[in-house]
Amino acid sequence: xxxxxxxxRLALFPGSFDPLTNGHVDIILRCAHLFERVIVAVLVNxxxxxxxxxxxxxxMVRDVFRExxxxxxxxxxxxxxxxxxxxxxxxxxxxxxAVSDFEYEFQMALMNRHLEPTxxxxxxxxxxxxxxxxxxxxxxxxxxxxxxxxxxxxxxxRALREKHAVGAK
Ligand code: PNS
Numbered sequence: 001x002x003x004x005x006x007x008x009r010l011a012l013f014p015g016s017f018d019p020l021t022n023g024h025v026d027i028i029l030r031c032a033h034l035f036e037r038v039i040v041a042v043l044v045n046x047x048x049x050x051x052x053x054x055x056x057x058x059x060m061v062r063d064v065f066r067e068x069x070x071x072x073x074x075x076x077x078x079x080x081x082x083x084x085x086x087x088x089x090x091x092x093x094x095x096x097x098a099v100s101d102f103e104y105e106f107q108m109a110l111m112n113r114h115l116e117p118t119x120x121x122x123x124x125x126x127x128x129x130x131x132x133x134x135x136x137x138x139x140x141x142x143x144x145x146x147x148x149x150x151x152x153x154x155x156x157x158r159a160l161r162e163k164h165a166v167g168a169k
Contacts, residue, residue: 011091011122014041014080017057018050019156021138023130025064027095028071030124037070039087044077051139051163063155081116089119096123097131 011031017024017040031038040061044054052060054075065071076083084092092112094105109121125131133151142148142160149157 009035009091010037010039010087010089011035011093012039012041012080012084012087012089013093014043014076014083016043016050016135017061018052018135019057019138019152019159020061020064021130021133021135021152021156022150023095023097023126023133025153026126026130027093027124028065031093032068032071035070035091037072038093039089040065040071040073041080041083042073042075044075052159056159060153060156060159064153079115081112081119084119085116092119092121094121094123095126097126097133 011034013024013028013031015024028038028040042054042057042061050057058073058075061073065073080092092109094109096102096105105121105123109123112119112121126133138148138152138160142164148160152160
């Protein structure tokens with residue numbers, strides 16, 4: 001039997017995105033090819049003191065994907081499964097970089113399944129050159145004067161520079 005056509009489901013790609021990295025971009029592009037629609041869901045309270053506000057994080061992701069009609073960007077607060085229900089999403093996509101990601105992701109996927117059994121978590125791997133990237137390392141390297149060119153979209157690099165300039169005043 002031939003494979004069924006892609007189901008055209010809506011996928012959520014949730015995260016803190018503080019800030020968006022090229023690893024995230026890689027996964028979002030893969031989602032945009034696989035699913036009819038992707039919502040990049042930016043968590044409002046990423047941690048107690050995110051570098052970028054949720055509005056800034058949403059604006060950066062929107063800017064990068066402005067030419068992709070099937071990629072939407074929203075912020076969300078509260079339980080991810082509740083947000084997925086409101087959006088009628090059937091798939092959560094998470095990126096897996098290394099074995100070290102596995103335990104945390106496994107716990108979250110199973111907890112989300114416990115809370116909402118119809119919601120599937122799908123793991124995707126970014127291109128090899130991004131397997132060592134994380135938002136936390138980007139912030140650290142940038143704040144210590146290292147180059148992040150090629151690791152984040154140019155709009156994010158600009159935003160990091162602006163944030164740094166404001167912080168230095
Ligand atoms: O980019 P991150 O910080 O790894 O993303 C984590 C995120 C946003 C996916 C996770 O913290 C989350 O879903 N938060 C919403 C609150 C929630 O539903 N918590 C229970 C998860 S099992």
